[in-house]
Amino acid sequence: MNQENFKKATALMVLLSACLPTRMLAQETSQRLDSQFVNLVRHNEFNGNVLIAQQGKTIYSKSFGFADVAGERLNDAATTFNLASISKTFTSVAVLQLMEKRKLKLDDRFVRYFPEFPFADITISQLLSHTSGLIDYQIFEGSYQRDFKQIYTLKDLIPAIKADKRALGAKPGERWSYSNTGYGLLALLVEKLSGEAFQDYLSRHIFSPAGMNNSYVTSPLIPIKDSHRATRYEYVPYAPSVFRPVDSVKSDYIDAVVLGAILGPTAVVSNCQDLLNYDQALYAGKLLKAKTLKLAFTPAVLNSGEKVQMGWGGSYYGLGWMILQTRFGKVVWHSGGAAGIVTAFIRNLDKGQTLIVLDNVTHRGLHADAMDAFYLLNGASVAKKKRSAAAAYIAVLHRDGANAAAAQLLTMRSDTAAYFLDEREMNRLGYALAGDGFSAEALEVMKVNTLLFPASFNTYDSYGDLLKRAGKKQEAILMFERSLALNPNYEGAKKALAELNSGNH
Known part of the structure; x- marks a missing residue:
């Protein structure tokens, strides 16, 4: 071997030896993640899809269980899931896009756009950060007692708020209180300022530019045919491997049907790859400017000057996003949960990590399991699950x-x-x-x-x-x-x- 060839061979060996530990580490991480999710499935605690990526490249992706039990259709990479409250991040993006177009200001009072709204001090920012003081869907309790078959829509929100003396549970800006009602009002605002139906606005201004070709909004009043969509299930408490469609479970009817047509807080359907595309579109500035995203990813502040803190794991809340500072980086994320839906969308901004976990069975412990996956991804150990x-x-x-x-x-x-x-x-x-x-x-x-x-x-x-x-x-x-x-x-x-x-x- 001549000297030139020897140098080339030596350089190649150095390169391979440098890559080998990285590949071994990636393989070990993938195995740890797989072990976690396989174990959850074995204990009847997960039925759905997982995608985990770093810098936009998938490092772990797997499907588990059934999308449709009766049809014997398994979950696969194309399966679409109702995202539940992950949908709120899209509502937030829509509102912030309108802000960038100077159609609204975050400190505008909501009553400016809807004069019939009864609470003059509530701002758009407070609706986004769940600090408006509005209660949740308890506003429909009275009308539901009179007509339990009615399906509520966005147009029913303001009349129900006006009719309920309890509607304002706290002074605006006084405390954090999760309010789906508030996000329905934001969807109304998007419709009024854009002149488009909310579902059409998301399709044109978010799904399309983000390359989310399999994503859409659906509800009991907006039926969309999708052969890939997962059926939503409850598991039988005394036989956890047996699933019941939520529309056959009496206790789930209100969540899935009666309140299921209120857009804004929920109703977006997507799959793992589309959510990764959404994640990358946010990084690339295709949907919002960097300074706007920074605002969304900053904890909101109460009247007292305190940051808005949730009760979940030390997370703060910004404008449509949960915010968690970890030793592995700043995490912005959102969970989702409803009858037959448990979801998590976790983004580590400092490392470019993305974790997407979607389940079409009501496995209520999955949010904590998804966060465990985040720590496993970063080489940390997690406590054994009781x-x-x-x-x-x-x-x-x-x-x-x-x-x-x-x-x-x-x-x-x-x-x-x-x-x-x-x-x-x-x-x-x-x-x-x-x-x-x-x-x-x-x-x-x-x-x-x-x-x-x-x-x-x-x-x-x-x-x-x-x-x-x-x-x-x-x-x-x-x-x-x-x-x-x-x-x-x-x-x-x-x-x-x-x-x-x-x-x-």
């Missing part, structure tokens, strides 16, 4: 019977490092069994709950309630008497005892 002994016990009870469940419960109860046991969760799951007609199993749960938490008046009250329903009068009386012995002022037990003793039951 799981619910109550949920595991109920599942074994329903599948294998009382003896197997009791044995499992005793094992889990002693393993406090891996499991937690919650009285209220046991109670809730017992009632879930009762509601679906599994009365013997429900009674077993309530009985066990009294043994686990003998100092709680509520365990005896709930057991008595189900015994009463089952026609076991004497046993029910004993339970209600025990409940009253622990809490003599509890009116529920007094009423139940009176009914049982009078024979009116």
Whole structure:
């Protein structure tokens, strides 16, 4: 080998040796992320898609579970999901675009554009930062009682606010309080100032320039055919691998249908790749100027001068974005959650990292799991996740019977490092069994709950309630008497005892 070739060979070896640790580290990170999500799936805690990228390049992407159980269609890279409250970031971008076009100012009073609005001091900035003082969808409680089939839209917001004396829960700017109502008002504002329907504005001014070709707005009143869209599901509490479509679950009807046509706080549908395109369009300045984004990513300030802090993990709230300062960089993000939807969109501005997690089943712990993935991505360790002994016990009870469940419960109860046991969760799951007609199993749960938490008046009250329903009068009386012995002022037990003793039951 001549000297020139030797130099080239040596340079190549140095380059390869430098790249090898980086590749090994990337592979190790991918394996750690995969292990986390596979473990969540194994415990029936995730059903959806994940995409994780650095500097716009995907480093981990995987799909899990079913998009459509009845049709046996699996989630895949093309699957689209309702984003729930991640939609608020698009509403924020729309409002800030109108600000850049000088069609509004953030400190403008909302009443300037809607003179019929009853609260003159609320500003656009306060609506964006959830500091307006407006309550949430409780404003529709009265009208819902009169007509439970009505589907509410943006045009119903201001009349409902005017009709509800409770509508302003706090002085504007006094405190942070999450308000979907406020984001519906912002969608109304976008429509008025742009002259476009809200869904058309997002399509023309955000989805299209960002290259989000599979994204759109849909609602019960704006049906969009999409063969790739994931069906929204609830899991059966006592059989977590079994899913029910949310439109078949009575308790989900209000969320999914009655309130599902209020655009602004929710209703955007997208997939992982489109959200990555959105992320990159924000970095590239295709949607907003850098100084506007900086404003959106700065914590809002209350009247007191304090930064607007949420109750979640030390996050602050800016203009449509949650803000978290970590040792790995400044994170701006948003979570989403509704019936059959749990989502997370996490962006590390300092490292150009993007984490997108979309689930079409109501797995409520997923936001924390998504944040764990962020820390794993950055080489940090995360605490071992404690799981619910109550949920595991109920599942074994329903599948294998009382003896197997009791044995499992005793094992889990002693393993406090891996499991937690919650009285209220046991109670809730017992009632879930009762509601679906599994009365013997429900009674077993309530009985066990009294043994686990003998100092709680509520365990005896709930057991008595189900015994009463089952026609076991004497046993029910004993339970209600025990409940009253622990809490003599509890009116529920007094009423139940009176009914049982009078024979009116």
